[in-house]
Amino acid sequence: MIPAGFDYHAPRSVADAVKLLGSLGPDAKLLAGGHSLLPMMKLRFATPSALIDLGKIPDLKGIGESGGEIRIGAMTTEHELLNSKLIADKLPLLIEGVGQIADPQVRYRGTIGGDICHGDPANDHPALMLALDASFVLSGPKGERVVKADAYFVGLYETLAAADEILTQIRIPVPAAGTGWSYTKLKRKTGDFATAAAAVLLQMKGGTVARVSMALTNVGPTPLKCRNAESYLVGKPIDDGTLKEAARLATESCTPGVCLRGDADYKTAMAGEMARRALQTAQSRAKA
Ligand code: FAD
Numbered sequence: 455m456i457p458a459g460f461d462y463h464a465p466r467s468v469a470d471a472v473k474l475l476g477s478l479g480p481d482a483k484l485l486a487g488g489h490s491l492l493p494m495m496k497l498r499f500a501t502p503s504a505l506i507d508l509g510k511i512p513d514l515k516g517i518g519e520s521g522g523e524i525r526i527g528a529m530t531t532e533h534e535l536l537n538s539k540l541i542a543d544k545l546p547l548l549i550e551g552v553g554q555i556a557d558p559q560v561r562y563r564g565t566i567g568g569d570i571c572h573g574d575p576a577n578d579h580p581a582l583m584l585a586l587d588a589s590f591v592l593s594g595p596k597g598e599r600v601v602k603a604d605a606y607f608v609g610l611y612e613t614l615a616a617a618d619e620i621l622t623q624i625r626i627p628v629p630a631a632g633t634g635w636s637y638t639k640l641k642r643k644t645g646d647f648a649t650a651a652a653a654v655l656l657q658m659k660g661g662t663v664a665r666v667s668m669a670l671t672n673v674g675p676t677p678l679k680c681r682n683a684e685s686y687l688v689g690k691p692i693d694d695g696t697l698k699e700a701a702r703l704a705t706e707s708c709t710p711g712v713c714l715r716g717d718a719d720y721k722t723a724m725a726g727e728m729a730r731r732a733l734q735t736a737q738s739r740a741k742a
Contacts, residue, residue: 455497458498461478463506468511468620472618475617481503483506486565487563488563489564522628524544530567532560535548547586551579552578573676578671580676584679585669586653590623590625591625609675629657631741632740633740634654634735637652638654638728638731639651647715648671649716650724652725654667658741662689664688683729701726705723
């Protein structure tokens with residue numbers, strides 16, 4: 455289908471984009487890579503009166519390191535993340551996750567900011583951001599604010615960002631040396647969204663878990679942080695028994711929707727299995 459008509463704006467600065475959002479009102483939409491928004495417009499689930507293209511704002515691009523954090527511009531594409539030496543060196547979990555998003559065509563255009571702002575629990579960045587303890591910089595008419603990822607995803611396609619705010623930057627603390635990682639994703643075929651997936655960062659000390667961060671994709675209205683499983687694991691070794699219990703705890707808050715990928719029981723079971731495998735892989739990569 456062809457989208458309904460819309461006006462097109464291409465501001466050159468964040469300030470101008472914020473002004474446009476304010477003057478055009480809630481019927482205007484920000485356009486990043488377009489790989490979620492345009493399909494919705496073609497299906498006429500979204501009929502914005504205007505698109506504000508963020509693609510010509512240089513400040514929204516780029517990957518750097520500052521004060522122990524990796525800082526990523528919201529308009530950085532998945533392809534650029536995958537090809538960043540800094541990300542490969544400092545955030546291998548992100549590389550492993552991004553490499554499993556869609557296919558190369560989507561990754562050339564799709565942006566980290568768009569993937570986060572869409573608020574779709576099937577997207578991979580939201581759970582990766584929870585596991586990585588990321589923060590998001592939002593710019594609006596009243597200036598800038600920084601919000602934690604674990605407060606940002608409030609419901610299905612719903613985030614903490616106000617209608618007149620733009621996500622400008624993602625900030626991720628660099629994990630301690632020796633931290634193990636894994637993004638383990640079950641999908642029906644290459645290019646598919648997750649049936650279920652688990653993102654894990656794991657620090658071991660003296661054979662037991664010193665610190666663990668784990669989050670799940672597509673098994674609830676938002677990405678899920680597995681706090682009970684995390685608390686359970688600290689101070690314990692990773693073995694068959696603890697893996698089994700951590701996987702069980704991880705599935706406690708799963709409430710997946712039913713779709714062609716399976717029913718709720720199947721998806722919940724797969725979330726547990728992805729959690730178990732991700733923990734096991736992260737342990738094999740952790741240096742105590
Ligand atoms: P857009 O589609 O342009 O925007 C998405 C939404 O976010 C819009 O509402 C827009 O207004 C808003 N927005 C965008 N940027 C900002 C910003 N900076 N500030 C505030 N609001 C903003 N994703 C996955 O994670 N995993 C997958 O496996 C996967 N598979 C896919 C397969 C296919 C075939 C396709 C077409 C898409 C797939 N996607 C997948 C989604 C893809 O990653 C999208 O690119 C992503 O969800 C949205 O990013 P975008 O840059 O294209 O944003």
